Amino acid sequence: MTLPQLEHRIRVEVETAYLDDQSEPQEQRFVFSYTITIRNEGEVAARLLARHWVITDANGKVQEVRGDGVVGEQPYLKPGQGFRYSSGAVLETPVGAMQGSYQMLADDGLQFDAPIPPFRLAMPGVLH
Numbered sequence: 704m705t706l707p708q709l710e711h712r713i714r715v716e717v718e719t720a721y722l723d724d725q726s727e728p729q730e731q732r733f734v735f736s737y738t739i740t741i742r743n744e745g746e747v748a749a750r751l752l753a754r755h756w757v758i759t760d761a762n763g764k765v766q767e768v769r770g771d772g773v774v775g776e777q778p779y780l781k782p783g784q785g786f787r788y789s790s791g792a793v794l795e796t797p798v799g800a801m802q803g804s805y806q807m808l809a810d811d812g813l814q815f816d817a818p819i820p821p822f823r824l825a826m827p828g829v830l831h
Contacts, residue, residue, distance in 0.1 A: 711809055712745035713780075713817035721826045722791070728826075731795040735824040738789045739773070741805065741817070743780035749809040750779045751786070756803040756819075761796035773805075797826035 718738045725734040743749060756768040771777065778786040792801060802821035808814050 710746040711749065711813060711815050713749065713805065713807060714742045714744050715817060715819045716740045717822045719822060719824055728797065733794045733797050733826055734791060735794065736789055736791045738787065740785055740787045741780065742785040743782050746782055747809045747811050748779065748781045749807040750777055751805050752777060752808050753806040754803065756801055758792055758799060758801045760794045760799040764795065792824060794824060797829045799824045
């Protein structure tokens, strides 16, 4: 059994919000914002190179998004440092989910994926 590498550990935390003023439910347009906090809890500095998102709506429609960095940046995180940013997603249903990973490059040359755990996007009052 191999233990996870303690020197490479990135924690990802997410907060979400439904944007009522940008959504048009009658047009099947539900807009959500999410704020991500990425924290380097490992022992080696690392740069976020790219992102990969899997966005699924309540109809099972899946969108995959890949791209360089986040919000136009490729943040460099020393041990103990964090980076926070906000972005958004548009769904055709009032409920959906997102998950994915960040591709990281550590100062020791190792490339690794930092998982983004699944989180829910939900219009208030839809889920009990």
